[in-house]
Structure formats: C-alpha cells, structure tokens
Amino acid sequence: MSGWVAARVRLVVLMARPALVLLLGSYACIGLAQHGNAQRLWLVAGALVVVVGYLLVSVVLNDLADAEVDRINLPGDRRRPLASGSAPADLVVVAVVGGVLALGAAAALGWRVLAVLLVGLLVGAAYSLPPLRLSKRGAVASLLLPLNVVGVPYLVGLLAGGGDVRRTDLVLLGGLYAAVIGRLLLKDFRDVRGDALLGKRTFLVRHGRVVTCRVSAALSVLGGGLLMAAVPDRTPALVGLYVVGLAAVVALLRRLSRTTSPRDDTVLVGAIAVVGRGLVAGLLAHLAMRPLGWTAWQQALTLLALGVLTAGLASDLLRHGPQVRGTAPAAPAEADEADESDEAARRTTR
Template sequence: MIARPLLLVRMARPPVIVLLGMFTATGMAQTGHGEDRFLLARALVVVFGFLVFSVACNDIADVLVDRVNLPGDPGRPLVTGTAHRRDMVLAGATAAALALAATLTLHWPATLVTVAGLAIGAAYSLRPLRLAARGVVAPLVLPACYVAVPYLVGIFAVRDSLRPEDVLLLTGLYVGFIGRILLKDFRDVRGDEMFGKRTFLVRHGRGWTCSFSAFCWTAGTILLLAAVRHPTIELIAVNAAYLAVALLLLRALSTERGARRDEHLIAAIAIVGRGIVLSALVHLALTNAGWPTPQYAAVMITLSACLLGLAAAMARRGPLAAPSGRASEAVGERRVAIRS
C-alpha cells in the first residue's frame, strides 16, 4: 500500500489542479484584491481537498470503465493496483476534512460552497444518484463543481458577498467549461458504451456534441467579456482569436478520422480553453495593478500568441509523451468509431 500523502498528491491531477487554481485566482482577482498570496494559498488548500475528494469518488465508481479506457494510467491507482478501495475511501474522507477545515480560515460562505461542492461531487459519481450516467445532466453538473467551487472560494476568501458582475463572470466561465468538458467523453467512449454510461456523446454522436460545444464556447466567451472588470480592446481581441481557433478545431473534430487525431485536436482545444481563463486572470491582475496600456497590451498579445502557437503545434503533433505509454496506444487502436 502506497503512503497516503503520496496518494493524495497523485490523485490531484496536475492539469486539473492548475485549472482549478486559475479559477480560484480569478475569483480573488475579480474582487480587486487578488494580490494576497497567503490568502490565495489558504483558498487553494480548500480547492485541493475538494478536488481529491471528487477524484476519489469518481475513481471508486468508474474503476471498471477505467480498466477499459485507461489501462496502465498512473493517475488511476485503482486501475494500476497501487491503491485499494479502502485507501481511496480514506483519502477522500481525509481530503474532505482538510477542505472543510481550511474554509474556517475564510469568510463563512466559503464553507457553504465547499459543503455543497462535496455533496454534488459525491452525487455525480456515486449511487444511488450517479449523475455521471444521466446523459446531458453530467456535462451540466460537473462544471458546476469544477468552476463554481474554486471561483466562489476565491471570492469568499476576500469578502462575504456576491455582486451581479461576479455571478455573470461565473456564468461565462461555467458555460465555456461545459463546451470543454463535453469533449472528455471522446477518450472514454468505448468503456462508456460497454458499461451503459449514457453520456452526451454516446446519446447524440460526434456532430451534435461538437455543435453544442461550439455554442457553449461562443456563449461563454461573450458572457466573460461582458462580466470581467475593466474590459479592454486587447482582451476582446485575444478572446476573439481564442474563440476562432476553438471553433476551427471543433469543426475538424466533428469529422471522424481516427482516435489519435481526436486526441491531438482535443489536447489543442484544452490549451485554448486554459488560455481563455489565464488571459482573463492576467487581465484582472494587470488592471488591478494599474499597468500602463503599452506594457499591458504587450503582455496580453505575447501570452495569447504563445498559447495559440502551442495549440497549433499540439493539433499537428499531439502530446510529446502519452501518460500511459503503450497502454494508451492500445486503447486508441481498440477504440470504436463514434457514430456521426
């Protein structure tokens, strides 16, 4: 049995914790007081505990599906045999207790948000509710956890109330994240079909999934620009570029040309999605700090150019190293074509 602290770290998957950390920092920056690093660290402890609890619930519920979709993936301890079910239960309970304890150092609404997030995270994966298996409900509920909890914890780290622009920005981030989370099911479609998990992709196919994702990307971008504090021409321009690239990638993804190509395109879309959140965060940080326009513009344009260049390279060549090596390649070779 591996050490429990190491299990907690392994379960906090780096790309996800980075994304949730950006949502947390964005919530703090939206209040105009995001420069307190100690306060951000306390908020991130809450988010870390919430994420590990959610992952534990999901891994316990989906172990059979993950053995088909992700054999040998080191990020799935139950699949690789490096942890047992009791370890995951204990890790999840420890993480939930850590998250709740850390909320006591923030404003009181943070505790309510965390309790609600933990409850929804359990209901998403575990029976009798198991929202993950309820078609369109899953891509609506999961972003409510992965966006709302860290973003609201970030806000309630600074103050104990919400303002209309806070809610509008949350809505934009939430809708945009739905457009991205829908694409996760492309990787898992074989196991989902085998075990009767009726995801949006399984129910409606590739074309409708990409179309609905494109709608969410567009609506989310518009809402974000309408809600963010002190919007600028540069922010509007870089978000327009992100959206255009995302729509082009989704159009390419709507045509079935093999699992490896799907993996490349979805990885590229993920980079663009993180770019939208990161650019909003950088915009808030720079405007809160009162940066002059020329320097602000240079940072925003350089950041977006680097991220879009990385997305283009990812679409062409894919990830440099697959996380599960030959196992992931085998999954790709066995994956059935998604109906058009």
C-alpha cells in the same frame, strides 16, 4: 517508513491531477481578483488549500465509482490507480486527508466559504456514488458537473475576501460555466468505447460527434461573450485575445467533427483544452493587472505573450501528438484539464 510516506505523497500528487489543480486554482484566483483580493497572499493560499482538498475528495469519489469503466477505457493507466492495481483503502486515506484540510481552510476563510465547500462535496458525492449516481443521468450530469467544476472554486475565491456577490460576478460565473460545459462535452471522445459498452448515455453516445461539436462551439462562443460583457475595464487586447482564441476553438471543433481516428480525437481535444486554458489565463492576468496600475501597453504585451505561448503549445500538440508511455499513447495533460469533480469529479462529463 520513508518509502511508505513517499508512496503516499506520490499518490496524492497523482490524484490531485496537476492540470486540474491549475484550472480550478485559476477559477479561485479569478474570484479573488474580481474583488481586488488577488494580492492578499494569505487569502490566495487559503483558497487554494480549499480547492486542492476539494479536488482530492471529488477525484477519489469518482475513481472509486468508475473503477469498472477505467479498467476498459484506461487499462494499466498509472494516472488511474484503481485501474492499475492500487488498493481502494489508499484512495480513501487521500480523500479523508484532503477533506480535513479543505474544511479547516474553508472555516478559516468564513462560514460562506465553508457552506460553498459543503454543498460542493455533497453534490460531488451525489454525482459519483449510489443511490443517486447522477453521472449516469445524461443531461443532468452534463449540466451539474461543470457547475461544480467552476462554481465551487470561483465562489470560494469570490467569498474569501468577505465581499458581496454582485450581478456582474454572476454573469462572469455564467460565462465560465458555459465555456466549461462546452469543453467538458469533449471528454467523452476519450471514453466513448467504455461508455457505450457499459450503457452510459453520454451526450456524445446519444447525439454523435457532429452535434456534440456544434453544441460545444456554441457554448464556447456564448461563454466568451458573457465573459467579455462582465469583465471590468476590458481592453482591446483582451477582446482580441478572446476573438482569436474562440475562432481557433471553432476551427478545431470543425476538424474534430470530421475525424475518425481515436488518436486525432485525443490530439484535437487536447489542443482545444490548451486554448481554453490560455483564455482563462488571459482573463486572470487582466483582472490581476488592473489593481497594479499597469499601463495599457504593458497589459497588451502581457496578453500578447500569453496568446503566443498558447498558440505555440497547441501547435506543438497538433504537430507531434500526445506523448507515448510504454506501448499505449497517453492522453495529454492538456486534455485532463477539462475535468473535475468527475475528474474532479473526473474527466468528465459522462
């Protein structure tokens, strides 16, 4: 019995995608911090339960729908249970448990949070499952999936405290949305072979790597600009972090547009994801430090430390590449973060 329970716990952790939990949890905390609720621990805990449950349902739906693609792109990958031989029924149990937990926590946080969750689940189902299967609809998928990736957790956090949605909140959401679209477009580099074989007309398949990288760069810069316009009490340190980070993203995208190696694709996409996550962490840190009354120097040193850490992680990935498991190179965890409803609702954006 204990072995059965341990196996199910491992499956839940596997399906939750730790990098995605971190990413979507950050968006929820940004929403909470926007209205000064990041210090209310019960709200943080409730919002994270909603996000994790929502993530489990979305990932399971996508993995069930994309089992055939995964068997081509990721044969034997232990992070894709169906591609490595797990039973679909086990994944359904995970989705049901996650859905129940998410609905219960959302109801406790208020009807508006519950409404956001229900809309997100419906959109995730329409994205992954027939008859709509929006993941096969090219531009629609590229625009819809990031809205679920960012919008659901951010609005859950924003509304959990009971405040009203302000214009600056929507501008900040727009900045996060644009940046996520730019990064999610890059997920197709990993899956391009299976997508092309199975007729998935992703942005990369239709337009090629040069155009994809240029659009990703433009969206990343647009997203950063919107965030800096909307974030309250922005400091020179925060602006500097974003300027340097976005410059690094553009430089990495330039390299990605020219490479022809699948391994280099994986490494560069992973490094871009690391930088993106570092920028999100910097924004969250800024919003969390304001209500605590930290001095400008304390805030600047904290953001500098985050920037140095991000640069170190990205540089290490660029130097040493992804870890190798068995005989096949595994996509780095940093690359998984760009996912959701596709990987949350999965690895995304096809």
